[in-house]
Amino acid sequence: MTTTDRATTDRATTDRADADRADAELTATSVLTAADLNADPGAHRVLTGDRPTGPLHLGHYFGTLQNRVRLQDQGVEMFVLVADYQVITDRDVADRLAEHTENLVLDYLAAGLDPERATIFAHSAVPALNQLLLPFLSLVSVAELSRNPTVKDEIAHSSQAAVSGLMFTYPVHQAADILFCKADLVPVGQDQLPHLEVARTVARRFNERYPHADGSAVFPRPRALLSDAPMLLGTDGGKMSKSRGNAIPLGADEDETSRIIRGAKTDAERRITYDPTGRPEVSGLVLLAALCQDRLPEAIAEEIGDGGAAALKRTVTESVNEYFRPLRARRAELAADRGHLRQVLRAGAERANAIADATLAEVREVMGAV
Known part of the structure; x- marks a missing residue:
């Protein structure tokens, strides 16, 4: 060798x-x-x-x-x-x-x-x-x-x-x-x-x-x-992802949210239950409503019962729009001042640069590269 x-x-x-x-x-x-x-x-x-x-x-x-x-x-x-x-x-x-x-x-x-x-x-x-x-x-x-x-x-x-x-x-x-x-x-x-x-x-x-x-x-x-x-599933039953076109954007308005949820995949069984393994698409929607209402998903499913997919999607739409209404209002207000967003990044960069410069100087010193 x-x-x-x-x-x-x-x-x-x-x-x-x-x-x-x-x-x-x-x-x-x-x-x-x-x-x-x-x-x-x-x-x-x-x-x-x-x-x-x-x-x-x-x-x-x-x-x-x-x-x-x-x-x-x-x-x-x-x-x-x-x-x-x-x-x-x-x-x-x-x-x-x-x-x-x-x-x-x-x-x-x-x-x-x-x-x-x-x-x-x-x-x-x-x-x-x-x-x-x-x-x-x-x-x-x-x-x-x-x-x-x-x-x-x-x-x-x-x-x-x-x-x-x-x-x-x-x-x-x-x-x-x-x-x-x-x-x-x-x-x-x-x-x-x-x-x-x-x-x-x-x-x-x-x-x-x-x-x-x-x-x-x-x-x-x-x-x-x-x-x-918990991991939320997308409207197609897969992992919610920006690149897969199956997500509800934070910045979506109420009408867009309703449209996206109406197109969500469910299944043929009318009674709504929470079964993430056996019924992932339905359970993903139930979970989203539960998170927005701060309740157990089993309770949401029981409440909808035999209402079927239409009642489930209606509950989810109302829950999401109600929960995110304050966030969306803040977002719309902030979006009107793009200069403020850039200032946030400038201020953050200034602080991050000071720390990074000090760390790099320390690294070069201990490596004997000064």
């Missing part, structure tokens, strides 16, 4: 050991419980965000936006990223990027995020954040990126004929998003845990390779705050 072959084998062995350790950590110290968070919310810094690829919908609201506002109101320090650079991970061009970016901020503010308490900023406005990608890439092997299940799934659903380098290194870019501001907490679903493990691995390896002179670590190892929000 040559020296090169031996080094490759040793690295592969190390990578596998790290992967095994990461798998063990997924059920151990990498997840923060709600009780831990509630004990001292002000001690935590959260990084979260979205790609500006189109309008946010009700699935985003109940899945993430509502929780972000709750964390903000608890006193958690919030960093909310508009991931405009990551739009081109799985598509050839960033279509209507400026418009989608402003509309994303519009949805954030309408939902209740407060730019005085949450730092809202865009990738492209923070150069030092993106510079961290280079040293971070040196800490992760090609084999590890190839094994990442979330990357595999995103590649499988990509609209591109070939996998771009940006798509392949997506988890490391997300590690830079998280670590530039030294966030210690990231709200994620179970399917996003592999991405967060990459950030934890990058932080650990960087700290081991480049500690401060006193031995202290540069980066915290971020932990997951697992979401217990």
